[in-house]
Each structure stands twice: as C-alpha cells, then as structure tokens.
Amino acid sequence: MRSQLMVSGALVMLLGAAFYIIQIPLAFAWSLVFVVGGAVMAGASLFAAESTGPVTPPEGYRFCRFCSATVPLQEARCPKCNGLQLTERT
Numbered sequence: 001m002r003s004q005l006m007v008s009g010a011l012v013m014l015l016g017a018a019f020y021i022i023q024i025p026l027a028f029a030w031s032l033v034f035v036v037g038g039a040v041m042a043g044a045s046l047f048a049a050e051s052t053g054p055v056t057p058p059e060g061y062r063f064c065r066f067c068s069a070t071v072p073l074q075e076a077r078c079p080k081c082n083g084l085q086l087t088e089r090t
C-alpha cells in the first residue's frame with residue numbers, strides 16, 4: 001500500500017472528471033484516459049510496497065553536492081568529480 005500513489009491517482013481521476021465536465025475540445029478527448037489511468041494508479045497503489053524514508057549516506061560519509069558520490073567526511077574534495085565539499089567550520 002503506497003498512499004502517495006493512491007492520492008495522485010485520485011487527483012488524476014479528478015482532473016479527468018473535470019475535463020469531462022468542462023468539455024474543452026482537446027482536453028475532453030483525454031478525459032476518459034485520465035479517469036482510467038487514475039484508476040489504474042489507485043489500484044496499483046494497493047499492491048506497491050510502502051515507500052521507505054529518505055536515503056541517508058553510510059556512517060562516516062556524506063553525499064557529494066555535485067555528483068552524489070559517497071565522500072569520507074574528512075575529505076575536502078570529492079574523489080570522483082573533485083568538487084569542493086562544504087565543511088562545517090563554525
């Protein structure tokens with residue numbers, strides 16, 4: 001059960017219903033596609049695994065700000081892209 005997918009599927013269905021009611025020529029053609037697609041998204045959310053929290057770097061490392069590689073905390077520059085790391089000196 002992935003609740004984010006359930007909510008986004010419901011919003012897509014709502015948008016499709018709005019397109020159906022308002023009847024703008026080009027948008028109307030997509031209204032039923034949106035309703036069906038939103039239903040598929042909401043239905044798939046029941047079978048999708050629950051999402052985990054944000055990705056955190058391993059102990060003693062940080063993510064490079066430029067290329068997202070793992071950099072040891074004491075390194076001033078990223079070994080992969082040589083990007084200067086932000087060091088906390090307060």
Ligand SMILES: [Zn+2]
Nearest residue numbers: 064067078081
């Ligand atoms: Zn880097």
